[in-house]
Amino acid sequence: MVRKKIIILGSTGSIGTNALYCVDASPNAFEVIALSTHVNVDLLLQQAARYRPKAVAVTGRPLSEPEKNDLKSLDIRFFEGEAALVDMLHDKDFDMLVNAVVGAAGFMPTLAAVDKSVDIALANKESLVIGGEIVMPKVKEKNVRLLPIDSEHSAIFQCLMGENYADIEEILLTASGGPFRTFDDFKHITLTQALHHPNWSMGKKITIDSATMMNKGLEVIEARWLFDVPVEKIRIIIHPQSIIHSMVAFHDGSIKAQLGMPDMRVPIQLAMTYPKRQPSAFPRLDWTTLKELTFAEPDFEKFPCPALAIEALKTGGTAPAVLNAANEIAVARFIREEISFDQIPALIEKVLLAHDFVSQPTVEDVLGADQWARKYIGTRV
Structure with a gap:
Protein backbone atom coordinates (compact mmCIF):
# COMPACT_ATOMS: atom_id res chain seq x y z
CA MET A 1 0.00 0.00 0.00
CA VAL A 2 1.39 3.39 -1.04
CA ARG A 3 1.22 5.81 1.85
CA LYS A 4 -0.22 9.29 1.25
CA LYS A 5 2.44 11.95 1.85
CA ILE A 6 0.88 14.66 4.01
CA ILE A 7 1.89 18.01 5.45
CA ILE A 8 -0.05 19.22 8.49
CA LEU A 9 0.13 22.97 9.10
CA GLY A 10 -1.00 23.90 12.60
CA SER A 11 -0.16 20.43 13.88
CA THR A 12 -0.08 21.52 17.54
CA GLY A 13 -3.62 22.93 17.56
CA SER A 14 -6.95 21.19 18.05
CA ILE A 15 -7.43 20.20 14.39
CA GLY A 16 -3.77 19.35 13.91
CA THR A 17 -3.55 17.02 16.90
CA ASN A 18 -6.76 15.31 15.80
CA ALA A 19 -5.30 14.90 12.31
CA LEU A 20 -2.29 13.17 13.86
CA TYR A 21 -4.72 10.97 15.81
CA CYS A 22 -6.10 9.89 12.43
CA VAL A 23 -2.55 9.18 11.25
CA ASP A 24 -2.03 6.98 14.32
CA ALA A 25 -5.30 5.17 13.61
CA SER A 26 -4.15 4.33 10.05
CA PRO A 27 -0.33 4.30 10.17
CA ASN A 28 -0.04 2.45 6.86
CA ALA A 29 -2.11 5.09 5.08
CA PHE A 30 0.02 8.18 5.73
CA GLU A 31 3.59 9.43 5.73
CA VAL A 32 4.03 12.71 7.62
CA ILE A 33 6.31 14.91 5.51
CA ALA A 34 6.14 18.17 7.48
CA LEU A 35 4.54 19.80 10.52
CA SER A 36 4.20 23.36 11.79
CA THR A 37 3.29 25.48 14.78
CA HIS A 38 2.94 29.16 15.56
CA VAL A 39 4.52 29.17 19.02
CA ASN A 40 4.01 25.75 20.66
CA VAL A 41 7.52 24.56 19.90
CA ASP A 42 7.67 22.10 22.81
CA LEU A 43 4.77 20.07 21.40
CA LEU A 44 6.12 20.42 17.85
CA LEU A 45 9.44 18.91 18.96
CA GLN A 46 7.58 16.01 20.58
CA GLN A 47 5.64 15.47 17.36
CA ALA A 48 8.84 15.70 15.31
CA ALA A 49 10.53 13.04 17.45
CA ARG A 50 7.52 10.75 17.06
CA TYR A 51 6.62 11.17 13.38
CA ARG A 52 10.09 12.03 12.00
CA PRO A 53 8.95 14.49 9.31
CA LYS A 54 11.43 15.80 6.78
CA ALA A 55 10.76 19.40 7.88
CA VAL A 56 9.04 21.60 10.44
CA ALA A 57 8.11 25.28 10.45
CA VAL A 58 7.70 27.79 13.28
CA THR A 59 6.03 31.10 12.44
CA GLY A 60 5.59 32.87 15.78
CA ARG A 61 9.06 33.04 17.31
CA PRO A 62 12.69 32.20 16.50
CA LEU A 63 13.94 28.74 17.41
CA SER A 64 16.55 28.60 20.15
CA GLU A 65 19.92 26.99 19.50
CA PRO A 66 19.06 23.92 21.64
CA GLU A 67 15.79 23.53 19.69
CA LYS A 68 17.65 23.76 16.39
CA ASN A 69 20.16 21.19 17.61
CA ASP A 70 17.34 18.83 18.59
CA LEU A 71 15.94 19.05 15.06
CA LYS A 72 19.36 18.66 13.46
CA SER A 73 19.97 15.52 15.51
CA LEU A 74 16.79 14.07 13.98
CA ASP A 75 17.87 15.19 10.49
CA ILE A 76 14.81 17.45 10.25
CA ARG A 77 15.04 20.67 8.27
CA PHE A 78 13.46 23.72 9.90
CA PHE A 79 11.88 26.89 8.54
CA GLU A 80 11.26 30.05 10.57
CA GLY A 81 9.41 33.34 10.27
CA GLU A 82 6.44 34.78 8.44
CA ALA A 83 7.18 33.06 5.12
CA ALA A 84 8.12 29.71 6.70
CA LEU A 85 4.94 27.86 5.73
CA VAL A 86 5.02 28.80 2.06
CA ASP A 87 8.78 28.22 1.85
CA MET A 88 8.37 24.75 3.34
CA LEU A 89 5.53 23.86 0.96
CA HIS A 90 7.58 24.95 -2.04
CA ASP A 91 10.55 22.91 -0.79
CA LYS A 92 8.80 19.57 -0.26
CA ASP A 93 7.02 17.00 -2.41
CA PHE A 94 3.71 15.79 -0.94
CA ASP A 95 0.26 14.53 -1.88
CA MET A 96 -1.99 16.39 0.56
CA LEU A 97 -1.93 19.53 2.67
CA VAL A 98 -3.94 19.54 5.89
CA ASN A 99 -4.30 23.28 6.47
CA ALA A 100 -5.21 23.74 10.14
CA VAL A 101 -3.63 27.18 10.51
CA VAL A 102 -5.78 29.67 12.43
CA GLY A 103 -6.78 32.87 10.66
CA ALA A 104 -5.65 34.76 7.57
CA ALA A 105 -2.15 33.30 7.93
CA GLY A 106 -3.51 30.18 6.22
CA PHE A 107 -4.36 31.97 2.95
CA MET A 108 -0.95 31.96 1.25
CA PRO A 109 -0.19 28.31 2.17
CA THR A 110 -3.50 27.31 0.56
CA LEU A 111 -2.53 29.14 -2.62
CA ALA A 112 0.91 27.52 -2.54
CA ALA A 113 -0.65 24.06 -2.29
CA VAL A 114 -3.08 24.84 -5.12
CA ASP A 115 -0.13 25.86 -7.29
CA LYS A 116 1.42 22.44 -6.63
CA SER A 117 -1.86 20.72 -7.68
CA VAL A 118 -2.08 18.64 -4.49
CA ASP A 119 -5.20 17.71 -2.54
CA ILE A 120 -6.10 20.06 0.30
CA ALA A 121 -7.94 19.09 3.49
CA LEU A 122 -9.08 22.55 4.53
CA ALA A 123 -9.81 23.56 8.10
CA ASN A 124 -8.56 27.10 7.49
CA LYS A 125 -11.87 28.62 6.38
CA GLU A 126 -10.22 32.05 6.21
CA SER A 127 -8.50 30.99 2.97
CA LEU A 128 -11.92 31.16 1.32
CA VAL A 129 -13.36 33.90 3.51
CA ILE A 130 -10.72 36.44 2.49
CA GLY A 131 -9.74 35.02 -0.89
CA GLY A 132 -12.41 32.68 -2.22
CA GLU A 133 -12.75 34.82 -5.33
CA ILE A 134 -9.06 34.14 -6.03
CA VAL A 135 -8.64 30.60 -4.69
CA MET A 136 -11.58 28.80 -6.34
CA PRO A 137 -10.77 29.65 -9.99
CA LYS A 138 -7.22 28.38 -9.35
CA VAL A 139 -8.60 25.23 -7.71
CA LYS A 140 -10.62 24.50 -10.86
CA GLU A 141 -7.75 25.39 -13.18
CA LYS A 142 -5.32 23.08 -11.34
CA ASN A 143 -7.94 20.32 -10.83
CA VAL A 144 -7.33 20.35 -7.07
CA ARG A 145 -9.56 18.41 -4.68
CA LEU A 146 -10.46 20.91 -1.95
CA LEU A 147 -11.90 18.79 0.86
CA PRO A 148 -13.63 20.57 3.76
CA ILE A 149 -12.80 19.71 7.37
CA ASP A 150 -15.42 21.94 9.01
CA SER A 151 -18.15 19.56 10.17
CA GLU A 152 -20.87 21.60 8.46
CA GLY A 316 -17.54 41.40 -2.07
CA GLY A 317 -14.03 42.40 -3.03
CA THR A 318 -11.84 43.13 -0.02
CA ALA A 319 -14.78 43.45 2.41
CA PRO A 320 -14.53 39.86 3.74
CA ALA A 321 -10.77 40.29 4.30
CA VAL A 322 -11.41 43.40 6.40
CA LEU A 323 -14.22 41.64 8.28
CA ASN A 324 -11.96 38.69 9.06
CA ALA A 325 -9.00 40.78 10.19
CA ALA A 326 -11.20 42.96 12.39
CA ASN A 327 -12.73 39.86 13.94
CA GLU A 328 -9.33 38.26 14.59
CA ILE A 329 -8.14 41.38 16.43
CA ALA A 330 -11.42 41.83 18.33
CA VAL A 331 -11.35 38.20 19.51
CA ALA A 332 -7.69 38.51 20.53
CA ARG A 333 -8.56 41.63 22.55
CA PHE A 334 -11.43 39.82 24.25
CA ILE A 335 -9.17 36.86 25.08
CA ARG A 336 -6.71 39.35 26.63
CA GLU A 337 -9.74 40.81 28.48
CA GLU A 338 -9.20 44.26 26.96
CA ILE A 339 -12.76 44.55 25.65
CA SER A 340 -16.11 43.09 26.69
CA PHE A 341 -17.92 40.36 24.76
CA ASP A 342 -20.58 42.74 23.44
CA GLN A 343 -17.91 45.07 22.01
CA ILE A 344 -16.68 42.47 19.50
CA PRO A 345 -19.33 43.08 16.78
CA ALA A 346 -19.26 46.85 17.38
CA LEU A 347 -15.51 46.96 16.74
CA ILE A 348 -15.85 44.87 13.56
CA GLU A 349 -18.63 47.08 12.20
CA LYS A 350 -16.61 50.24 12.89
CA VAL A 351 -13.67 48.93 10.85
CA LEU A 352 -15.91 47.81 7.98
CA LEU A 353 -17.50 51.26 7.78
CA ALA A 354 -14.08 52.93 7.59
CA HIS A 355 -12.70 50.86 4.71
CA ASP A 356 -12.75 51.73 1.01
CA PHE A 357 -13.33 48.34 -0.60
CA VAL A 358 -11.57 47.11 -3.73
CA SER A 359 -13.63 45.01 -6.14
CA GLN A 360 -12.14 42.03 -8.04
CA PRO A 361 -9.10 42.04 -5.74
CA THR A 362 -5.67 40.60 -6.45
CA VAL A 363 -3.72 38.62 -3.84
CA GLU A 364 -1.90 41.85 -3.00
CA ASP A 365 -5.23 43.68 -2.55
CA VAL A 366 -6.48 41.01 -0.14
CA LEU A 367 -3.27 41.01 1.91
CA GLY A 368 -3.24 44.82 1.86
CA ALA A 369 -6.84 45.01 3.14
CA ASP A 370 -5.98 42.53 5.90
CA GLN A 371 -3.00 44.63 7.00
CA TRP A 372 -4.96 47.88 6.69
CA ALA A 373 -7.65 46.59 9.05
CA ARG A 374 -5.11 45.45 11.64
CA LYS A 375 -3.27 48.76 11.49
CA TYR A 376 -6.52 50.76 11.63
CA ILE A 377 -7.62 48.96 14.79
CA GLY A 378 -4.20 49.45 16.34
CA THR A 379 -4.15 53.20 15.77
CA ARG A 380 -7.80 54.29 15.64
CA VAL A 381 -9.96 51.89 17.65
Whole structure:
Protein backbone atom coordinates (compact mmCIF):
# COMPACT_ATOMS: atom_id res chain seq x y z
CA MET A 1 0.00 0.00 0.00
CA VAL A 2 1.39 3.39 -1.04
CA ARG A 3 1.22 5.81 1.85
CA LYS A 4 -0.22 9.29 1.25
CA LYS A 5 2.44 11.95 1.85
CA ILE A 6 0.88 14.66 4.01
CA ILE A 7 1.89 18.01 5.45
CA ILE A 8 -0.05 19.22 8.49
CA LEU A 9 0.13 22.97 9.10
CA GLY A 10 -1.00 23.90 12.60
CA SER A 11 -0.16 20.43 13.88
CA THR A 12 -0.08 21.52 17.54
CA GLY A 13 -3.62 22.93 17.56
CA SER A 14 -6.95 21.19 18.05
CA ILE A 15 -7.43 20.20 14.39
CA GLY A 16 -3.77 19.35 13.91
CA THR A 17 -3.55 17.02 16.90
CA ASN A 18 -6.76 15.31 15.80
CA ALA A 19 -5.30 14.90 12.31
CA LEU A 20 -2.29 13.17 13.86
CA TYR A 21 -4.72 10.97 15.81
CA CYS A 22 -6.10 9.89 12.43
CA VAL A 23 -2.55 9.18 11.25
CA ASP A 24 -2.03 6.98 14.32
CA ALA A 25 -5.30 5.17 13.61
CA SER A 26 -4.15 4.33 10.05
CA PRO A 27 -0.33 4.30 10.17
CA ASN A 28 -0.04 2.45 6.86
CA ALA A 29 -2.11 5.09 5.08
CA PHE A 30 0.02 8.18 5.73
CA GLU A 31 3.59 9.43 5.73
CA VAL A 32 4.03 12.71 7.62
CA ILE A 33 6.31 14.91 5.51
CA ALA A 34 6.14 18.17 7.48
CA LEU A 35 4.54 19.80 10.52
CA SER A 36 4.20 23.36 11.79
CA THR A 37 3.29 25.48 14.78
CA HIS A 38 2.94 29.16 15.56
CA VAL A 39 4.52 29.17 19.02
CA ASN A 40 4.01 25.75 20.66
CA VAL A 41 7.52 24.56 19.90
CA ASP A 42 7.67 22.10 22.81
CA LEU A 43 4.77 20.07 21.40
CA LEU A 44 6.12 20.42 17.85
CA LEU A 45 9.44 18.91 18.96
CA GLN A 46 7.58 16.01 20.58
CA GLN A 47 5.64 15.47 17.36
CA ALA A 48 8.84 15.70 15.31
CA ALA A 49 10.53 13.04 17.45
CA ARG A 50 7.52 10.75 17.06
CA TYR A 51 6.62 11.17 13.38
CA ARG A 52 10.09 12.03 12.00
CA PRO A 53 8.95 14.49 9.31
CA LYS A 54 11.43 15.80 6.78
CA ALA A 55 10.76 19.40 7.88
CA VAL A 56 9.04 21.60 10.44
CA ALA A 57 8.11 25.28 10.45
CA VAL A 58 7.70 27.79 13.28
CA THR A 59 6.03 31.10 12.44
CA GLY A 60 5.59 32.87 15.78
CA ARG A 61 9.06 33.04 17.31
CA PRO A 62 12.69 32.20 16.50
CA LEU A 63 13.94 28.74 17.41
CA SER A 64 16.55 28.60 20.15
CA GLU A 65 19.92 26.99 19.50
CA PRO A 66 19.06 23.92 21.64
CA GLU A 67 15.79 23.53 19.69
CA LYS A 68 17.65 23.76 16.39
CA ASN A 69 20.16 21.19 17.61
CA ASP A 70 17.34 18.83 18.59
CA LEU A 71 15.94 19.05 15.06
CA LYS A 72 19.36 18.66 13.46
CA SER A 73 19.97 15.52 15.51
CA LEU A 74 16.79 14.07 13.98
CA ASP A 75 17.87 15.19 10.49
CA ILE A 76 14.81 17.45 10.25
CA ARG A 77 15.04 20.67 8.27
CA PHE A 78 13.46 23.72 9.90
CA PHE A 79 11.88 26.89 8.54
CA GLU A 80 11.26 30.05 10.57
CA GLY A 81 9.41 33.34 10.27
CA GLU A 82 6.44 34.78 8.44
CA ALA A 83 7.18 33.06 5.12
CA ALA A 84 8.12 29.71 6.70
CA LEU A 85 4.94 27.86 5.73
CA VAL A 86 5.02 28.80 2.06
CA ASP A 87 8.78 28.22 1.85
CA MET A 88 8.37 24.75 3.34
CA LEU A 89 5.53 23.86 0.96
CA HIS A 90 7.58 24.95 -2.04
CA ASP A 91 10.55 22.91 -0.79
CA LYS A 92 8.80 19.57 -0.26
CA ASP A 93 7.02 17.00 -2.41
CA PHE A 94 3.71 15.79 -0.94
CA ASP A 95 0.26 14.53 -1.88
CA MET A 96 -1.99 16.39 0.56
CA LEU A 97 -1.93 19.53 2.67
CA VAL A 98 -3.94 19.54 5.89
CA ASN A 99 -4.30 23.28 6.47
CA ALA A 100 -5.21 23.74 10.14
CA VAL A 101 -3.63 27.18 10.51
CA VAL A 102 -5.78 29.67 12.43
CA GLY A 103 -6.78 32.87 10.66
CA ALA A 104 -5.65 34.76 7.57
CA ALA A 105 -2.15 33.30 7.93
CA GLY A 106 -3.51 30.18 6.22
CA PHE A 107 -4.36 31.97 2.95
CA MET A 108 -0.95 31.96 1.25
CA PRO A 109 -0.19 28.31 2.17
CA THR A 110 -3.50 27.31 0.56
CA LEU A 111 -2.53 29.14 -2.62
CA ALA A 112 0.91 27.52 -2.54
CA ALA A 113 -0.65 24.06 -2.29
CA VAL A 114 -3.08 24.84 -5.12
CA ASP A 115 -0.13 25.86 -7.29
CA LYS A 116 1.42 22.44 -6.63
CA SER A 117 -1.86 20.72 -7.68
CA VAL A 118 -2.08 18.64 -4.49
CA ASP A 119 -5.20 17.71 -2.54
CA ILE A 120 -6.10 20.06 0.30
CA ALA A 121 -7.94 19.09 3.49
CA LEU A 122 -9.08 22.55 4.53
CA ALA A 123 -9.81 23.56 8.10
CA ASN A 124 -8.56 27.10 7.49
CA LYS A 125 -11.87 28.62 6.38
CA GLU A 126 -10.22 32.05 6.21
CA SER A 127 -8.50 30.99 2.97
CA LEU A 128 -11.92 31.16 1.32
CA VAL A 129 -13.36 33.90 3.51
CA ILE A 130 -10.72 36.44 2.49
CA GLY A 131 -9.74 35.02 -0.89
CA GLY A 132 -12.41 32.68 -2.22
CA GLU A 133 -12.75 34.82 -5.33
CA ILE A 134 -9.06 34.14 -6.03
CA VAL A 135 -8.64 30.60 -4.69
CA MET A 136 -11.58 28.80 -6.34
CA PRO A 137 -10.77 29.65 -9.99
CA LYS A 138 -7.22 28.38 -9.35
CA VAL A 139 -8.60 25.23 -7.71
CA LYS A 140 -10.62 24.50 -10.86
CA GLU A 141 -7.75 25.39 -13.18
CA LYS A 142 -5.32 23.08 -11.34
CA ASN A 143 -7.94 20.32 -10.83
CA VAL A 144 -7.33 20.35 -7.07
CA ARG A 145 -9.56 18.41 -4.68
CA LEU A 146 -10.46 20.91 -1.95
CA LEU A 147 -11.90 18.79 0.86
CA PRO A 148 -13.63 20.57 3.76
CA ILE A 149 -12.80 19.71 7.37
CA ASP A 150 -15.42 21.94 9.01
CA SER A 151 -18.15 19.56 10.17
CA GLU A 152 -20.87 21.60 8.46
CA HIS A 153 -19.11 21.81 5.11
CA SER A 154 -18.11 18.16 5.29
CA ALA A 155 -21.80 17.39 5.83
CA ILE A 156 -22.83 19.48 2.82
CA PHE A 157 -20.07 17.88 0.75
CA GLN A 158 -21.39 14.43 1.66
CA CYS A 159 -25.01 15.42 0.97
CA LEU A 160 -23.96 16.58 -2.50
CA MET A 161 -22.10 13.40 -3.45
CA GLY A 162 -23.65 12.18 -6.70
CA GLU A 163 -25.90 15.24 -6.97
CA ASN A 164 -26.15 17.97 -9.57
CA TYR A 165 -25.38 21.33 -7.94
CA ALA A 166 -27.96 22.93 -10.25
CA ASP A 167 -30.62 20.97 -8.33
CA ILE A 168 -29.85 22.74 -5.03
CA GLU A 169 -32.75 24.76 -3.68
CA GLU A 170 -31.19 25.64 -0.34
CA ILE A 171 -28.21 24.78 1.84
CA LEU A 172 -29.20 24.54 5.52
CA LEU A 173 -26.13 25.38 7.60
CA THR A 174 -26.74 24.21 11.15
CA ALA A 175 -25.46 26.07 14.21
CA SER A 176 -25.57 25.05 17.86
CA GLY A 177 -26.27 28.65 18.83
CA GLY A 178 -23.30 28.58 21.20
CA PRO A 179 -23.36 28.86 24.99
CA PHE A 180 -25.26 32.17 25.08
CA ARG A 181 -28.33 31.36 23.01
CA THR A 182 -30.59 31.93 26.03
CA PHE A 183 -28.59 34.83 27.57
CA ASP A 184 -29.90 38.39 27.62
CA ASP A 185 -26.92 40.27 29.11
CA PHE A 186 -23.82 39.99 26.90
CA LYS A 187 -21.81 42.79 28.51
CA HIS A 188 -20.78 40.77 31.56
CA ILE A 189 -19.96 37.49 29.81
CA THR A 190 -16.58 36.27 31.04
CA LEU A 191 -13.78 34.70 29.03
CA THR A 192 -14.24 31.44 30.94
CA GLN A 193 -17.93 31.35 30.01
CA ALA A 194 -17.19 32.11 26.35
CA LEU A 195 -14.59 29.35 26.12
CA HIS A 196 -17.08 26.71 27.28
CA HIS A 197 -18.85 25.38 24.19
CA PRO A 198 -21.80 23.09 24.96
CA ASN A 199 -21.03 20.48 22.27
CA TRP A 200 -17.63 20.84 20.61
CA SER A 201 -14.01 20.80 21.82
CA MET A 202 -12.09 23.38 19.76
CA GLY A 203 -9.31 25.96 19.92
CA LYS A 204 -9.77 29.29 21.70
CA LYS A 205 -10.33 31.49 18.67
CA ILE A 206 -12.96 29.33 16.99
CA THR A 207 -14.69 28.77 20.35
CA ILE A 208 -15.10 32.53 20.79
CA ASP A 209 -16.24 32.81 17.16
CA SER A 210 -18.87 30.18 17.93
CA ALA A 211 -20.00 32.13 20.98
CA THR A 212 -20.46 35.34 18.94
CA MET A 213 -21.80 33.27 16.00
CA MET A 214 -19.21 34.93 13.75
CA ASN A 215 -18.05 31.41 12.98
CA LYS A 216 -21.39 30.76 11.30
CA GLY A 217 -21.06 33.94 9.27
CA LEU A 218 -17.59 32.90 8.11
CA GLU A 219 -19.00 29.47 7.26
CA VAL A 220 -21.65 31.07 5.03
CA ILE A 221 -18.84 32.75 3.07
CA GLU A 222 -16.89 29.48 2.94
CA ALA A 223 -19.96 27.57 1.71
CA ARG A 224 -20.66 30.16 -0.98
CA TRP A 225 -17.22 29.54 -2.51
CA LEU A 226 -16.86 25.81 -1.82
CA PHE A 227 -20.19 24.87 -3.38
CA ASP A 228 -20.55 27.74 -5.88
CA VAL A 229 -23.98 28.80 -4.64
CA PRO A 230 -25.26 32.35 -4.15
CA VAL A 231 -25.61 33.59 -0.58
CA GLU A 232 -29.39 33.74 -1.04
CA LYS A 233 -29.42 29.91 -1.15
CA ILE A 234 -27.55 29.51 2.14
CA ARG A 235 -29.63 29.56 5.31
CA ILE A 236 -28.43 29.39 8.91
CA ILE A 237 -30.61 27.31 11.21
CA ILE A 238 -30.12 26.81 14.95
CA HIS A 239 -29.84 23.16 16.00
CA PRO A 240 -28.69 23.01 19.66
CA GLN A 241 -27.94 19.27 19.75
CA SER A 242 -25.26 19.41 16.99
CA ILE A 243 -26.31 15.98 15.70
CA ILE A 244 -27.38 17.10 12.22
CA HIS A 245 -24.24 18.76 10.88
CA SER A 246 -25.96 20.38 7.89
CA MET A 247 -28.56 19.66 5.21
CA VAL A 248 -29.20 20.27 1.53
CA ALA A 249 -32.70 20.85 0.16
CA PHE A 250 -33.29 20.09 -3.52
CA HIS A 251 -35.83 21.61 -5.89
CA ASP A 252 -37.90 18.41 -6.03
CA GLY A 253 -38.72 18.77 -2.32
CA SER A 254 -36.15 16.24 -1.07
CA ILE A 255 -33.79 17.05 1.80
CA LYS A 256 -30.55 15.20 2.56
CA ALA A 257 -28.95 15.51 6.00
CA GLN A 258 -25.68 14.23 7.46
CA LEU A 259 -25.84 13.14 11.10
CA GLY A 260 -23.30 11.95 13.63
CA MET A 261 -21.75 12.56 17.00
CA PRO A 262 -20.11 15.99 17.44
CA ASP A 263 -16.56 14.67 16.98
CA MET A 264 -14.17 16.60 14.72
CA ARG A 265 -12.13 13.47 14.03
CA VAL A 266 -14.91 12.19 11.75
CA PRO A 267 -14.75 14.98 9.12
CA ILE A 268 -10.96 15.22 9.52
CA GLN A 269 -10.50 11.54 8.74
CA LEU A 270 -12.93 11.68 5.80
CA ALA A 271 -11.02 14.59 4.26
CA MET A 272 -7.67 12.86 4.81
CA THR A 273 -8.73 9.48 3.40
CA TYR A 274 -11.13 10.62 0.65
CA PRO A 275 -12.41 9.07 -1.59
CA LYS A 276 -12.23 6.12 0.83
CA ARG A 277 -14.19 5.90 4.08
CA GLN A 278 -11.72 4.48 6.55
CA PRO A 279 -13.17 2.34 9.39
CA SER A 280 -12.86 4.05 12.78
CA ALA A 281 -13.38 3.46 16.48
CA PHE A 282 -15.01 6.88 16.96
CA PRO A 283 -18.13 6.99 19.18
CA ARG A 284 -21.36 6.06 17.41
CA LEU A 285 -24.70 7.82 17.65
CA ASP A 286 -27.08 5.89 19.92
CA TRP A 287 -30.56 6.43 18.49
CA THR A 288 -32.23 4.95 21.57
CA THR A 289 -30.89 7.70 23.84
CA LEU A 290 -31.50 10.56 21.41
CA LYS A 291 -34.46 12.39 22.91
CA GLU A 292 -35.02 15.26 20.47
CA LEU A 293 -33.71 17.19 17.49
CA THR A 294 -34.85 20.82 17.64
CA PHE A 295 -34.47 23.77 15.28
CA ALA A 296 -34.96 27.53 15.44
CA GLU A 297 -34.30 30.67 13.41
CA PRO A 298 -31.16 32.63 14.36
CA ASP A 299 -31.56 36.00 16.09
CA PHE A 300 -29.33 38.43 14.19
CA GLU A 301 -30.28 41.33 16.46
CA LYS A 302 -28.97 39.43 19.45
CA PHE A 303 -26.04 38.01 17.46
CA PRO A 304 -25.10 40.62 14.81
CA CYS A 305 -21.84 38.97 13.69
CA PRO A 306 -23.36 36.59 11.09
CA ALA A 307 -25.26 39.50 9.54
CA LEU A 308 -21.99 41.48 9.30
CA ALA A 309 -20.34 38.54 7.55
CA ILE A 310 -23.21 38.07 5.10
CA GLU A 311 -23.20 41.78 4.28
CA ALA A 312 -19.43 41.65 3.69
CA LEU A 313 -19.94 38.70 1.33
CA LYS A 314 -22.60 40.64 -0.59
CA THR A 315 -20.29 43.67 -0.79
CA GLY A 316 -17.54 41.40 -2.07
CA GLY A 317 -14.03 42.40 -3.03
CA THR A 318 -11.84 43.13 -0.02
CA ALA A 319 -14.78 43.45 2.41
CA PRO A 320 -14.53 39.86 3.74
CA ALA A 321 -10.77 40.29 4.30
CA VAL A 322 -11.41 43.40 6.40
CA LEU A 323 -14.22 41.64 8.28
CA ASN A 324 -11.96 38.69 9.06
CA ALA A 325 -9.00 40.78 10.19
CA ALA A 326 -11.20 42.96 12.39
CA ASN A 327 -12.73 39.86 13.94
CA GLU A 328 -9.33 38.26 14.59
CA ILE A 329 -8.14 41.38 16.43
CA ALA A 330 -11.42 41.83 18.33
CA VAL A 331 -11.35 38.20 19.51
CA ALA A 332 -7.69 38.51 20.53
CA ARG A 333 -8.56 41.63 22.55
CA PHE A 334 -11.43 39.82 24.25
CA ILE A 335 -9.17 36.86 25.08
CA ARG A 336 -6.71 39.35 26.63
CA GLU A 337 -9.74 40.81 28.48
CA GLU A 338 -9.20 44.26 26.96
CA ILE A 339 -12.76 44.55 25.65
CA SER A 340 -16.11 43.09 26.69
CA PHE A 341 -17.92 40.36 24.76
CA ASP A 342 -20.58 42.74 23.44
CA GLN A 343 -17.91 45.07 22.01
CA ILE A 344 -16.68 42.47 19.50
CA PRO A 345 -19.33 43.08 16.78
CA ALA A 346 -19.26 46.85 17.38
CA LEU A 347 -15.51 46.96 16.74
CA ILE A 348 -15.85 44.87 13.56
CA GLU A 349 -18.63 47.08 12.20
CA LYS A 350 -16.61 50.24 12.89
CA VAL A 351 -13.67 48.93 10.85
CA LEU A 352 -15.91 47.81 7.98
CA LEU A 353 -17.50 51.26 7.78
CA ALA A 354 -14.08 52.93 7.59
CA HIS A 355 -12.70 50.86 4.71
CA ASP A 356 -12.75 51.73 1.01
CA PHE A 357 -13.33 48.34 -0.60
CA VAL A 358 -11.57 47.11 -3.73
CA SER A 359 -13.63 45.01 -6.14
CA GLN A 360 -12.14 42.03 -8.04
CA PRO A 361 -9.10 42.04 -5.74
CA THR A 362 -5.67 40.60 -6.45
CA VAL A 363 -3.72 38.62 -3.84
CA GLU A 364 -1.90 41.85 -3.00
CA ASP A 365 -5.23 43.68 -2.55
CA VAL A 366 -6.48 41.01 -0.14
CA LEU A 367 -3.27 41.01 1.91
CA GLY A 368 -3.24 44.82 1.86
CA ALA A 369 -6.84 45.01 3.14
CA ASP A 370 -5.98 42.53 5.90
CA GLN A 371 -3.00 44.63 7.00
CA TRP A 372 -4.96 47.88 6.69
CA ALA A 373 -7.65 46.59 9.05
CA ARG A 374 -5.11 45.45 11.64
CA LYS A 375 -3.27 48.76 11.49
CA TYR A 376 -6.52 50.76 11.63
CA ILE A 377 -7.62 48.96 14.79
CA GLY A 378 -4.20 49.45 16.34
CA THR A 379 -4.15 53.20 15.77
CA ARG A 380 -7.80 54.29 15.64
CA VAL A 381 -9.96 51.89 17.65
